[in-house]
Amino acid sequence: MSIESFGSRLRRAMDERGPLCVGIDPHASLLSAWGLNDDLAGLETFTRTTVEALAETVAVVKPQAAFFERFGSRGVAVLEKAVEELRSAGTLVVMDAKRGDIGSTMAAYAEAFLRKDSPLFSDALTVSPYLGYGSLKPAVDLARENGAGLFVLALTSNPEGSEVQHAVRADGRTIGATMLAHLAEENAGAAPMGSFGAVVGATLGDLSSYDLDINGPLLAPGIGAQGATPADLPSVFGSAVRNVVPNVSRGVLRHGPSVAALRSSAAQFADEVRAAVDAA
Template sequence: MSCDFVLEIEGRPPLVLGVDPRPQLHTPEPIAAIRSYTLELIEALAERIAAVKFQAAFFEALGPEGFALMHELIAGARVMAVPVIVDAKRGDIGSTAEAYAQAYLEAYPGSALTVNPYLGEDAVEPFFRAAERSGGAVFVLVKTSNPGAGLFQDLLVGEKKLYQVVSEWLNQQAEHYRVGEWSRVGAVVGATYPEQVDELRSALPRSFLLLPGLGAQGGTPVKGAGVLNAASRSLYYPGGKPDVQAACSQADAYLKTLE
């Protein structure tokens, strides 16, 4: 195993499993049930996905046991040679950013983390440097999938929208952190905005694009080099409940549309 996110992700299917656990669907022992179901699901989907994306908020909501569970599952996915993205949307300055980078990127070499760029360049540089040291990657929020994203991301800065300004700066960083054809610096672009996906695919030619919003949020699969379609509820809970066989069928259906 290369333990390098960029090298591992190349050639894998363009589908990402989003893990957003709902404890009410796992009774009577939610922590134990989530653990066993998620590990079984990752193993079943290992050859069908590019990576598994853990949404940190849902684990944090489960308290200390839930937070520990997320780290256990991250380690489990890495043992199964499945690349990992931690969807924590971290963003802070100075030593705090360095601590976040250490906690998620350097603790799990070859893994990726989502980050928020709006505190400025010095707030994201520690993540880029940590990814370079650890063989990881960073996905920077550019155009998010939520309906209200345009309130700030579409604001005009001169003649350009704010997300376009962010993408131009991000492309410069991507060139600096290249690993062959691709970069350790990727972008989060909502699958719910297909026109912007096309636009940003062209604007960020070296970056992997992480596209959340597939399925439950209304996004549809997007073809293209370096595109990672992320499905959470529709793939983790197909039919609204834990079901490994149904998840495999749903993954196959998504992949068929991406052929």
């Protein structure tokens, strides 16, 4: 029996639940804003509440692994439970770990998040290609084997990213454009959408000089607290806007610890994104 690809599952989830990814970022200031201590008990309460609010209602949830790893093995155990519960509820999990290395080390990172029997198995993983796109091959291969996906850092929203991503190669292409071209090759012929996406900031303004039509998803951080709005998406992403997965973290999470308020905020963002995409 063939495994359904991440791209296919993502397309369906976005169509049914709305094109939105909500981050789970339990950093100290957010725990405090919820009236929680910056400790394991606070992490557990924050995560349990967020999962209750988002499971079965949001298309994609993106836990930031670092905020769990800082509590050691017990924090990772909280993350494992969240991943299991979200995926059991039909919510796709993109693990935001931004792994990147070479050879056997990259293969080990891939096995941690993309091997079917791993307790951290996720529908997709964020990865860094800046040891060369070819260094991602172990993750690409394992993702294909297990029906998972990748989101490759291509045009990120942080100002420091431009010194690498906008650098021009000898062939005249920027590094960011080169990463997009590699992803288009990975996704060639895939339907309804490929499984190998790019991270492209929603705050970057006019990106018409880049070919974003990679036949794959574009994970777009920057909606909400970073200043971008759903209405900005068509002007930033152009003809690729239907494949954009906007990520909102603080814009939703600030409404906690109320489960109803978290759920309502996520639904409102999803509706606004859908309206912007449909009007494009």
